[in-house]
Amino acid sequence: MPSPNPLEGANNLDFFGQRPWRQGHQSIDPPDAQMEKEGITALQYQELLVDHSWIIIPLLSSAVAQFKKYKSARMKRFLMVQMGEEYYHAKDYSKGLTLLGRVTWDYRSERWWSLLTSILVTSLRCAYLVASLEEYVTISLEIMGRYSQSSPEEKTRVQMNLIRVMSNVPPEAEPGCSSEAVEQAKGLWKGDVTKAEQPKTFTLEMQNIVPFVEFKACFSKNRFTADVPITLNVYIRPSCQFPIRFSKLSVQLSNPIYNAQCIVTDGQPIGEPIMPHDSDTTGDLYLIPNKVKVYTFQFIAVPEDVGKKIEIVSISLSLGDEANRCAHLHWSGGGGDAASVTNIQECVSKRRGEPKEEELDWHLIKIEQATR
Numbered sequence: 001m002p003s004p005n006p007l008e009g010a011n012n013l014d015f016f017g018q019r020p021w022r023q024g025h026q027s028i029d030p031p032d033a034q035m036e037k038e039g040i041t042a043l044q045y046q047e048l049l050v051d052h053s054w055i056i057i058p059l060l061s062s063a064v065a066q067f068k069k070y071k072s073a074r075m076k077r078f079l080m081v082q083m084g085e086e087y088y089h090a091k092d093y094s095k096g097l098t099l100l101g102r103v104t105w106d107y108r109s110e111r112w113w114s115l116l117t118s119i120l121v122t123s124l125r126c127a128y129l130v131a132s133l134e135e136y137v138t139i140s141l142e143i144m145g146r147y148s149q150s151s152p153e154e155k156t157r158v159q160m161n162l163i164r165v166m167s168n169v170p171p172e173a174e175p176g177c178s179s180e181a182v183e184q185a186k187g188l189w190k191g192d193v194t195k196a197e198q199p200k201t202f203t204l205e206m207q208n209i210v211p212f213v214e215f216k217a218c219f220s221k222n223r224f225t226a227d228v229p230i231t232l233n234v235y236i237r238p239s240c241q242f243p244i245r246f247s248k249l250s251v252q253l254s255n256p257i258y259n260a261q262c263i264v265t266d267g268q269p270i271g272e273p274i275m276p277h278d279s280d281t282t283g284d285l286y287l288i289p290n291k292v293k294v295y296t297f298q299f300i301a302v303p304e305d306v307g308k309k310i311e312i313v314s315i316s317l318s319l320g321d322e323a324n325r326c327a328h329l330h331w332s333g334g335g336g337d338a339a340s341v342t343n344i345q346e347c348v349s350k351r352r353g354e355p356k357e358e359e360l361d362w363h364l365i366k367i368e369q370a371t372r
């Protein structure tokens with residue numbers, strides 16, 4: 001604050017909004033150029049002492065209630081996003097993360113991918129700053145996805161951080177965060193790592209988001225005879241920036257007796273690349289971006305299931321080590337996510353010409369989750 005204080009007597013002015021050093025001066029030109037400069041500097045300094053976010057948030061909350069009353073859903077969501085961003089600026093990252101998470105489903109269903117990406121970027125910063133493992137992994141899966149508007153460099157950075165987190169290593173700081181908040185977050189992530197003496201596993205529902213990996217499961221035929229093995233094909237297509245390794249694939253059927261025959265386990269670490277000379281890894285869970293990989297399971301129907309329907313209940317893909325830290329990505333039924341279940345164009349092939357012999361056209365693969 002300059003000395004002498006140019007704001008002295010600011011509470012005893014004749015008119016609201018007057019500048020104290022201009023009291024009684026009628027001309028548009030300042031009476032003292034130096035005093036004018038110091039006065040403006042003092043006003044700017046006082047503005048910095050006020051956290052305007054805590055003034056803006058109650059006003060936005062009132063506006064949300066108003067638009068909710070008159071059923072203006074899109075305006076209400078727009079203001080909720082603004083509230084979430086204000087909570088972020090106010091350094092209340094938990095509330096910001098919660099508020100932004102409430103509107104993401106609507107932006108997915110209406111396919112506002114650019115808006116959704118902007119919200120996810122802010123949410124990822126909040127999740128990082130509060131060291132929320134499940135939220136951090138969930139948001140990362142979607143930012144790496146096929147509809148995310150983030151740059152390839154940004155997607156690569158997010159994927160590398162995801163691998164670090166699932167390897168029980170603290171992630172790198174998110175860009176745009178204040179240095180003070182980053183230092184606090186580093187302490188939270190290190191504390192989370194040191195506390196990870198017990199295995200930490202969690203399940204994420206993929207129907208609610210648009211992850212970077214897509215699933216389709218189908219039986220090879222609608223009907224099987226009792227003496228013919230039932231064939232189940234599971235197709236996986238990742239859309240990440242570089243190859244990634246999962247640890248386990250499992251399919252749950254309506255009769256649990258078959259589940260043990262529908263499992264693929266990969267024993268290599270998450271960040272370990274495939275070795276070309278190792279013939280034992282040809283059936284592993286090392287997935288290459290935009291390349292469809294198929295896993296085939298066969299089993300004989302038990303006598304009590306002859307003539308009955310056998311259905312795919314769910315599919316689970318595990319990322320990480322179950323003995324340490326592991327995320328189970330869960331799809332209900334035969335696959336599909338928040339984009340494929342709301343958009344018929346997901347079923348339309350965009351390929352021109354016939355596919356190569358070794359290639360599979362993803363859009364021609366149909367989900368068949370039941371057989372007899």
